[in-house]
Amino acid sequence: MTDKTFDPVTFDIIQNALEAIADEMFYAQVKTSMSAIIYEVLDLSTSILNPQGEIAASGAGIPAFIGVLDKAIAGILAKFPLEDIREGDVFASNDPYFGGVTHLNDMVLAAPVFHDGVMVAWVANIAHWNDVGGNVPGSMSAEATEIFQEGIRIPAVKLFTAGVENHAVFDILKVNSRLPDYLNGDLWAAIAGLRIGERRVLELVAKYGADTFAAAVTDYMDLGERRARAALANIPQGSYSFAEEQDSGVVNKVTLTVTADEFIVDLTDNPAQSGSLNCSREGTEIAVQLAFKDFTDADAPGNGGFFRPLKVVTKPGTIYHVEAPGALGYYAEVEIRLFDMLLRAMAEHFPGSVPAGNFASICGTNIGGPHPDTGRHYTIVEPQVGGWGAWEGSDGVSGQFSGFHGETFNCPAEVAEARYGLGIEQVALNSEPGGEGQWRGGKGIEVHYRVRADNNFLSVGYTRSRMPPWGASGGLDGSVNYVEVMRRDGTRDRHAFTTNLTVNEGDIIRVVTGNGGGYGDPKLRSRADIERDLKNEYLTPERAKEIYGYEV
Structure with missing residues (x-):
């Protein structure tokens, strides 16, 4: 079908279909994984993204993982020019310094989706793997001081090139894990999820046409932005500061500034990076995005458009913007402390809101x-x-x-x-x-x-x-x-x-x-x-x- 059909009903059908496809990708991976952390705990997430890497639709799973996948695509695009990305490619990254965002246990897989030789979307997923090497079983050490101690690093590389498997990468992954059979099974489950997503996206494009598909994705992004800006208009403008003591005795700080156009979260005045309790700049953005959405409009689409009014300010070398070769094994505890601190700040300045x-x-x-x-x-x-x-x-x-x-x-x-x-x-x-x-x-x-x-x-x-x-x-x-x-x-x-x-x-x-x-x-x-x-x-x-x- 080549006719352009730009009407709200068609857009709504495509937008809901994308959500359904992301969910199907999710459950395909769940049902074929070997590790209980994936098939029971559901420690994974899936997304469909536009060619520029903005999230168009997300499946079930951990909210903090959904926000990883657009940033992971940005890491891939920073390393691979568009002309070097081909149909049949599959990328892998777990390295926070190359678009992996979280820590080495969380593996991101992503694949471009091509229609008639033109990229129309990305499909991507992320899941926690039980062991990726490093100096302790489970690959998470509170004693780590450098990322080198935490396991094998996969810096946004191709698992498949134009449909051809890169056996060397598979071998390197397996030999560096104490649980190679589980790792291999979880890896192929993730690949299966991507293939389901690619197939369903292409069916949707074939049914409605590439132009209509792209327009529907853009319209959905714009809806997300409109909802965010409408919520922002209802928040009193001004600057709001908050500080919270942590278990270790250090004090974490945040300043929230609300203007007519932006919701600014300033985290520059915070402790220096230390041990394995650090997170990447992108991980900080995810924690802030989740708190922003909870506070403003929990029911709005969680796509790339919704977060356009949000601005996050960090200082390199701090716990919220770790610099290489800092360790990130317990990144999640840094992010969850930030998420919780933001909610507490909002509770103090906007009573009854959380x-x-x-x-x-x-x-x-x-x-x-x-x-x-x-x-x-x-x-x-x-x-x-x-x-x-x-x-x-x-x-x-x-x-x-x-x-x-x-x-x-x-x-x-x-x-x-x-x-x-x-x-x-x-x-x-x-x-x-x-x-x-x-x-x-x-x-x-x-x-x-x-x-x-x-x-x-x-x-x-x-x-x-x-x-x-x-x-x-x-x-x-x-x-x-x-x-x-x-x-x-x-x-x-x-x-x-x-x-x-x-x-x-x-x-x-x-x-x-x-x-x-x-x-x-x-x-x-x-x-x-x-x-x-x-x-x-x-x-x-x-x-x-x-x-x-x-x-x-």
């Missing part, structure tokens, strides 16, 4: 070693769920991933026990105090992993381990995130960040995630709500009397 604080950490938990039944190396990579903050009229939600982490799931106990060398002794809501208010914060969780073999390892990276989620409008602060290792000899040791800690048969790894902050004066909580909390064991009689003045 809920109380949530547990706000990925709580990445890596456990592995020799499998007790087979002797084969295993690694479980498990982000954790926790408590969300309360809001006026509503208790917080319990046992959910943070808003930054988004539409993902915990790995079911049955799957974890079948695939990994661990026993799951307990999965329960966190009964610790914290987060009380007229509306209470959601409950975190308490999970017990039983180690079934000697010489296993534990690596974790939890923030909000000292500074709890903040209460709002008189509500109390929530509780903190931590891991406690209960040794078989009866001793216990507590951790927030640790790398390659030895755990042995019979040890219990006790994961505790925070309760969200409360909202409103606790003295105003209804008697019925207090009694329900007591019945569900979210509250002890002693705490009920102390906080609510309630006598059992």
